[in-house]
Amino acid sequence: MLRGIPFKPLRMRDLLRITRPPNGVLMIVAVMVGYYVQSARLPNLTESFLASVTAYSLTSSSMILNDIVDRHIDAVSNPDRPIPSGRISVREAWVMAAFLGVVGLASAALQGAYTMIIAIGFYTLATLYNVYLKRRGLVGNMAVSASIAAPYIYGAVLAEGSVGLTVSVFALMSFLAGLGREIVKGIPDVEGDATKGIRTIAVTKGVKAAARVGALPILTAVVISPFPYLLGMVGLLYLPLVLVADAGFVYSTARLLSNPSTGLRVKKEYLLWMGIALIAFLSGSAV
Numbered sequence: 001m002l003r004g005i006p007f008k009p010l011r012m013r014d015l016l017r018i019t020r021p022p023n024g025v026l027m028i029v030a031v032m033v034g035y036y037v038q039s040a041r042l043p044n045l046t047e048s049f050l051a052s053v054t055a056y057s058l059t060s061s062s063m064i065l066n067d068i069v070d071r072h073i074d075a076v077s078n079p080d081r082p083i084p085s086g087r088i089s090v091r092e093a094w095v096m097a098a099f100l101g102v103v104g105l106a107s108a109a110l111q112g113a114y115t116m117i118i119a120i121g122f123y124t125l126a127t128l129y130n131v132y133l134k135r136r137g138l139v140g141n142m143a144v145s146a147s148i149a150a151p152y153i154y155g156a157v158l159a160e161g162s163v164g165l166t167v168s169v170f171a172l173m174s175f176l177a178g179l180g181r182e183i184v185k186g187i188p189d190v191e192g193d194a195t196k197g198i199r200t201i202a203v204t205k206g207v208k209a210a211a212r213v214g215a216l217p218i219l220t221a222v223v224i225s226p227f228p229y230l231l232g233m234v235g236l237l238y239l240p241l242v243l244v245a246d247a248g249f250v251y252s253t254a255r256l257l258s259n260p261s262t263g264l265r266v267k268k269e270y271l272l273w274m275g276i277a278l279i280a281f282l283s284g285s286a287v
Helices: 009-017 021-039 045-069 071-077 090-110 113-131 138-160 165-185 190-195 207-224 238-258 260-284
Strands: none
Touching: 021 045, 021 138, 021 165, 021 260, 045 071, 045 090, 045 113, 045 138, 071 190, 090 113, 113 138, 138 165, 165 207, 165 238, 165 260, 207 238, 207 260, 238 260
């Protein structure tokens, strides 16, 4: 057990929930995609293990820190989350965030100097977002989106010490999709954010404006998505899967624009379409 945190069976669900498993798993897959797209080979067992530990631990640490900082906002917007509900104390959350951060950076250091530098850089950016940039609105959204693109870069550098054009395009599309999602996330949180002076677009311009602004990078990513295939960067398997993701993005965005109050559901749907796009990236590179 972590010192000071009693690991009782009934609490394990909340301890796991606060790490945001879907986000961590997507980051792991993105690292593997970056590695494979860059090198056309799979990482060995040691590389896979350490990269997975880095991706999940640092993502989870950032998510927990975000929940700590946002606990008063969540008490208004999401009172059932582990911290505002009281099921996990702030002290316990701090211990978990620190422990996972150390584990993630240590595993990155074991993989080499370049991977350690990338991990430190993007983890620092994620921490700055949580403690400062979140209140800056769009700038904060861009910081989070950069962290979403980071695992592709990490995987490519782990594989060959460089980042090729195909990986760069995939990272750009993920950045754009992540940016749109981050803007949309401000819609369901608008009431809590407003009480704490967090200047999301939904707070400063209204939820309809946030829906329109969030739709722009999402649809830009959709427009870009066929080009890796058209330019011969990926194989045929990429196309049907990315079109499924594109259709999902367009469908969810259309619903959002017609009814911004669907923002909570749409942000979850965007995560699903991003996952399918990840599979498309990997499948298209496997030829």
